[in-house]
Amino acid sequence: MELSRKAIPYTPSSKPLHEMTIMIVSTSGVHLKEQEPFNTNPSEGDATFRIIPGDVDSKDLMVTHAAPKEHYNTDAPNEDINCVFPIDRLREMVDDGDIGGVAEKHLTMMGYSMRLNKINNETIPALVKEVVRSKADAVLLTAG
Template sequence: MEMSRKAIPYTPNDKSLKDMTIMIVSTSGVHLKDQEPFSTDTAQGDSTFRVIPGDVRAQDLTVTHAAPKEHYNTDAPKEDINCVFPIDRLRELADQGIIQGVAEKHVTMMGYAMRLKQINEVTIPAVAKEVVRSKADAVLLTAG
């Protein structure tokens, strides 16, 4: 079977979950309330990303997303950000010893974007660098 050039190769993990630091990477449009919101211009979308500090308080986060409400209703995430960006749940897992800890930073972007070439060639490589620099052992991917 031939693998697509866009396929993500399987990377075996030799660490136990209790020894892993977890980073969130999300396309749910989460950002700090004092960060620039994602653009909701549906003609262009937004191919940028935001870095969220690992010690962020859930109440300091919000969601800006251009997807039509019938595709992604942001009301629930605005009430409890953990439904799309489970920062408090990761901390609980760390407190219980199920994971080693929560990464020092996380990365978010808006999944509803039309600039796919720019996302593939610029955004995703930049996000990948943030992930590598974070030294997290695993990434929890979430979407809106």
């Protein structure tokens, strides 16, 4: 997969939204409290991603992020994870019949890293493979 700086990727879908299963992919630094936090050392960076189970309890999630607080204050997301990782809102949309389902897994990474070559050449292709292997019909992208 080659990344382009000239075009925004767009894949139209003929499936109605109320039949679609939605996956969250986020650069907000969300992870399970029991998972290893993202490395916040700016000189090292973090080019990894975390897999979040689709049936996760939102109370079991938190944010670890290296961005300076004036750029991304993590207080609000750590108080209500749904402002950057809207898992409970998606479940409400399923209950209301607006979407078909919530994916079996979601993917998160920390969007602040100076390891861009590693992210572009290794992390993103691995993340894309996870998305393709999932049963999701669409991806909801979020950032911190």
